[in-house]
Amino acid sequence: MLVSEDQYVIGVDYGTDSVRSVLVNARNGEEVAASVYYYPRWQQGLYCNPAQNQFRQHPLDYVEGLEYTLKECLQKAGSTIAAVVKGISIDTTGSTPIAVNRAGTPLALLPAFSENPNAMFVLWKDHTAVTEAAEINAHATRFDTNYLQYVGGIYSSEWFWAKLLHVLRADEQVRNACYSWVEHCDWIPFLLTGGTDVAQMKRSVCAAGHKALWAAAYGGLPPDQFFSSLDPLLQGYTQRLFKDTYTSDQAAGTLSPEWAERLGLSTEVVIGVGAFDAHMGAVGGQIEPYHLSKVMGTSTCDMLVAPVAEVEDKLVRGICGQVPGSVIPGMMGLEAGQSAFGDTYAWFRKLLLWPLQNLLSQSEVLSGDTAAALFNELSDNIIPALSNQAEQIPLSENDPFAIDWFNGRRTPDANQLLKGAILGLSLGSDAPRVFKALVEATCFGAKKIVDRFNEQGVPVKGLIGMGGVARKSPFIMQMMADVMDMPIRIHRSEQTCAIGAAMFAATAAGIYPKVDEAMAAMGQGFDAEYKPDPARTGIYASRYLKYKAHGEVIEALSSTPQVQVTDIQEKVVR
Known part of the structure; x- marks a missing residue:
């Protein structure tokens, strides 16, 4: 019309x-x-x-x-x-x-x-x-x-x-x-x-x-x-x-x-x-049927619509619900998401800025106004700078790992008691490498959502990215495409x-x-539009398996404090 x-x-x-x-x-x-x-x-x-x-x-x-x-x-x-x-x-x-x-x-x-x-x-x-x-x-x-x-x-x-x-x-x-x-x-x-x-x-x-x-x-x-x-x-x-x-x-x-x-x-x-x-x-x-629309900000909310007649008998386990008309009247609306996405990066930025936030005001070298201006400048620039440095790090099977449950887990399978984790650190694990691990973890968390839809018979045929993170971070969006092994279009x-x-x-x-x-x-x-890089998708697929194995261990430790070491070892091996 x-x-x-x-x-x-x-x-x-x-x-x-x-x-x-x-x-x-x-x-x-x-x-x-x-x-x-x-x-x-x-x-x-x-x-x-x-x-x-x-x-x-x-x-x-x-x-x-x-x-x-x-x-x-x-x-x-x-x-x-x-x-x-x-x-x-x-x-x-x-x-x-x-x-x-x-x-x-x-x-x-x-x-x-x-x-x-x-x-x-x-x-x-x-x-x-x-x-x-x-x-x-x-x-x-x-x-x-x-x-x-x-x-x-x-x-x-x-x-x-x-x-x-x-x-x-x-x-x-x-x-x-x-x-x-x-x-x-x-x-x-x-x-x-x-x-x-x-x-x-x-x-x-x-x-x-x-x-x-x-x-x-x-x-x-x-x-x-x-x-x-x-x-x-x-x-x-x-x-x-x-x-x-x-x-x-x-x-x-x-x-x-x-x-x-x-x-x-x-x-x-x-x-x-x-x-x-x-x-x-x-x-x-501009969501399309069977395309996962990812609103990426402090958290993510992932929306998918499909004709009601095609999915009404399929109940996707562990998501945030499926409701006729909740997104587009006449279509089934399915919702998933991550409890922390941009919030994970904001937490790491805050961690790195602690000395400046707490010590600059005591400086005998800088005036109060200069200290405040310096803090604001660094606060604005730290994530872009980390992204630029992390992008230059060669992708390796042995890079540090992170689990993205820093605000619990929304989907799949909500569990707000879970905590985030950073694994595989060494004395060579500098800030860009840790940041890269955190970004990778949020992308892996996003892939678990796509996997759940596919496993439950509601196929994800494409990705649409929206929100501040999608528009402002090519580094994160390219990694998302590589991890998902699927193109992601960014809305204007x-x-x-x-x-x-x-x-x-x-x-x-x-x-x-x-x-x-x-x-x-x-x-x-x-x-x-970000398209997957074939040279990287295979390595990410291998690391994703390790991410899931490590996640099982973290979840077992969170839910059963007396879990046996042998049980943990078996999960890691799997």
Whole structure:
């Protein structure tokens, strides 16, 4: 379908560190204006405790960022364009839920809970609910119906119910005030449409199906008895949550008078049903059937779509779920990913920068301003410099190894108790060599995901790379192609998630009848492709076998402290 006149929509992308809004011409996908807002409370490290895997975000960071970026986009675009904005859609990280009252107001926005981390959004990477996830997994085996079958058979501590149960157990005040539990991607549209009753909130099939155990086969969520028999604290929550879900091509409502006045927009602006960032990012990156779309940032989210009729009887074990309509309405959406990708490189950078961060300020040679400028310069340049040096190192069977579970393992087979490892070090193992091992490990982790899809009968026929790492690091992307022994195309847009949200906004607003048509008209195409180097793929294939063997050892040690040395030796030999 061709749209002959200019019509404008806004995509809002909530990431881990910031929110970005992009104002787009729906006729051709042209980015007219963009704005970014970094969460100030998050930047200060408030409400987080990394040592306990606690990562919380204050809803005010989200609200302030929403208003700031939308206003700046509209200001940059000018009043003429602002007057004809037709729709706004939102994507967020997930599972990132929060406790709300009956009105749907997050408890952290109430004075009594304004500084309480348990009343805030529990970020996707928060793993404080490991115990609760393990209990859910054990509990599910007691039922004739397998309520975990559509989420890969393993429930994760990153997800909806585990986090709810943990918060209810951990905080009596929050437990008493909590009426319902909502995802970030569902709350922002509710906020913009002026919702005042959580029962009227339109919940996305994306979040509900992949993280909250919702399935059409169950007629909604699992029954109350499934949850109340796990812990009486969960009794009644299914009735206070939702039964129906919605795809993101549908409207959640229209802009409320309050937000219309704040933003200078019409109350006729359509607000679309929300979804997770990787799902909308896959659409912004022009996903194709059986092509794995990899959104590569702090973590990876890997999306695959296929015709429902071709895969509905195939349940891929150990992934983050398969849900009809969660990516593209009418298609089966399958999700996998890695808990740490860019975060692994950021950890290594932070490790190397420790002396500068802690000793430069004490220098008697440099002024404070010079020391700060030097630190910032080195911080910006260290990963590119390591990449350049690592690229020059000849590939060898005997290079150091790493295991990429620095934030646990998301897929295949979620296990947030696992830890990363670096193996095979010697006195010659300098920083570029260790960095190279870490990059290789993240690529090997990505290959295990592809292998799982292929093994379970859902073939991966191609790779699409998106996100900051994909666009900024040729070294990492070339290694990805070599390890996968498969080409990887890099999408042109730097804002695939926000552009995907804009595509859904154009569909929800009625500019396009289907998101497929919005994707075709507004997509920006690809500007790079990395092809596997035959001289390297064989060596990586051999090292990949060792990576899997070492991973088995690390996993055995993590789960069974008294494992016998002979058992470990046998695994390494295999």
